[in-house]
Amino acid sequence: MTTAIPIANALSYVHGASSQPLLGETIGALLRRVAQTFPQRPALVVCDQQVRMNYRQFDAEVQHVAAGLLALGLEPGERIGIWAPNRAEWVLLQFATARAGLILVNINPAYRAHELEYAINKVGCRALVLPRRFKSSHYLQILDDLIPERHESRPGELQSRRLPALRELILLDEQPEPGMRRWSELRVLADEAALSRLAEVESGLDFDDPVNIQFTSGTTGAPKGATLTHHNIVNNGFFIGEAMQLTEADRLCIPVPFYHCFGMVLGNMAAVTHGACMVIPGEGFDVLATLQAVAAERCTALHGVPTMFIAELEHPRFHEFDLSSLRTGIMAGSTCPIEVMRRVVNEMHMRDITIAYGMTETSPVSFQSIPADPLARRVESVGRVHPHLEVKLVDELGHIVPRGVPGELCTRGYSVMLGYWDDRIRTAEAIDRGGWMHTGDLAVLDDEGYARIVGRLKDMIIRGGENIYPREIEEFLYTHPAIKDVQIFGVADQRFGEQVCAWIQLREGCTTSVEELQHYCRRHIAYYKVPHHIRFVDSFPMTVTGKVQKYLMRETMERELKPAETVDG
Incomplete structure (x- = not known):
C-alpha cells in the first residue's frame, strides 16, 4: 500500500x-464516474427496508434528492442535519448533499433535546432530517420541547426561539406530520428547473469545499464540529478500500453507525470509491441481523469494533450461518485480543481483515494494516x-x-x-x-x-514517577484464561499520585479472585504495573460507536474510593 x-x-x-495519486474530484463527480463504470453492479442493499439499488439507480436517486433539496430553497454552503440511524435515506443524503454543495451535519441518534439544540445552533442548521423514533428516542416528542409552535407552522416556515436558524424538517416517514415535509416530497420537487439548478451548482463546486461536519465526543467541554472536505473524505475512503483490496465484486456489510466516520467513510466511501456494494443489516447494530445479512447477501467484507466481533462469535446461533464468503473488513476502535483475531480469521473466514487507526479530525484513518501483514502485526500494531x-x-x-x-x-x-x-x-x-x-x-x-x-496522553498513568501505559497491561491480562475483556485506567492516590485500576469482564462460567489476578500479574510484569484496584463488571460504559469511556470508570472508582485512604498493594 x-x-x-x-x-x-x-x-x-x-x-x-x-x-x-490522490483523487482530485468531488463526491458527486466520483459517484457519477463510478456509476458510469459499473452501472449494473449492486450499490446499496438495506435489508430491513428491503431496498436494492444498482449504481445507475443509486446515482439517479441521489441526483433527484439533491435537486429536491435545492428546490426547498437551500443554498450551497448551508448546513443540513441528519439525526437518524442507519437507513437507505442516510446514504442517499450523504451523497446528495455533497452534490448540491450543502454541508451534511452528522447528529448522534442518541442525542436528546439539550445536545440536539447545541449541535443545530453551533453550526446553524437550516434543515433537519429525522425519523419518528429510534430505540428509546422519540424524536417528535423531543422536538416538541424545542419547537412548541411546530404544529402551527407550514413547511419551510418554522419559527423557533431556541432553534432560530432552522427552517425545514424532513420526516423519514410517509405518514403526514404538521409542519414537516415527507422524504418522498424531495423527489416530487426535483423537476426540470431543480435539475437545471443542480447542474449549475455542481459545476461551481471544488473538492476543497467543506462537505461534512462531525461532532467529536470529547470527555470535557462542549462537542467540537470537525469540518471535512470532499478531498478529505474521497481520498481517505479510497485508500481505506485499497488497503482492503476492494473491487466492484465486493459486498461490504456495514453494521457500524453512519453518523460516525466508521460508517460513512470506512464503510460507504470505501465501498463507493471501488464500485463495491454497501450492505446495511439494520438501523442499529444487532448481532443476529448482521450474521443473517452476511450469510444471505454473501458479503465479502465486514466492519466492526472488537466488541461487535466478540458478540457475533459468541452468539448461540453463530454456527448456523455460512460466513464462508467473507474475506476482509476492518476492526477498529479499541484493542483486539489476539485470540479474538484468530477466531475472526478462522471461524469467520476473514483472512484479510485489517486494523485501522485514526480520528474524526483526520477523515479519519492515518494508519492501517494490510492483508499481507502477519496476524501478530495486525493485533500488536495498527499497521503502517x-x-x-x-x-x-x-x-x-x-x-x-x-x-x-x-x-x-x-x-x-x-x-x-x-x-x-x-x-x-x-x-x-x-x-x-x-x-x-x-x-x-x-x-x-x-x-x-x-x-x-x-x-x-490523558490516560497515561503516572504512579510514583513511573509512566504506565494502560494498553500494555490490558494486552498482558488478555492472556489470562478467565478474562474476556479488560480496561485499565488510573485513579487518584494520596501516596503515589495515581494507582492502576482494572475493570474486568470474565468469560462465562469462569471465576477468579482479586488476589489470584494480582499474583498472576506479579509473576509476569513489574510491580508498579500490577493493578492495585480490581473490579469485576458485566459491562463497560461505552459510546454508541463502541468506544470505551474510561473517564466514567475513573469517576465511578474515585467516588467509591474517596472515603478510604489507599495504600500500596
Missing part, C-alpha cells in the same frame, strides 16, 4: 510514499502510515522522539480537517503552525514503521 521512508537517524517520523500522509511522534517539548520511544502522534497531509466549525481557538490548539494535527494519542513506531497505540 505504502512505503515508509526509512530515516537515517531513526527518529519517529514516517511518510506514506505512494505511486497512486496511509499513503500521502506524514506522521511524527513528539515529546512534551514538541521534539521528535527516537524509534521505540512513546510520543504524541501528530499527522499532516490531505486528511487533516479544515478546522472546528466557528472555533478558531480550539482549531489552533489542535493544528499547529506547521499544519500538524495533534491527536492526543501516545504511540510507538518500530524500525519498520509499524505503529502501536499505547494510550491517550
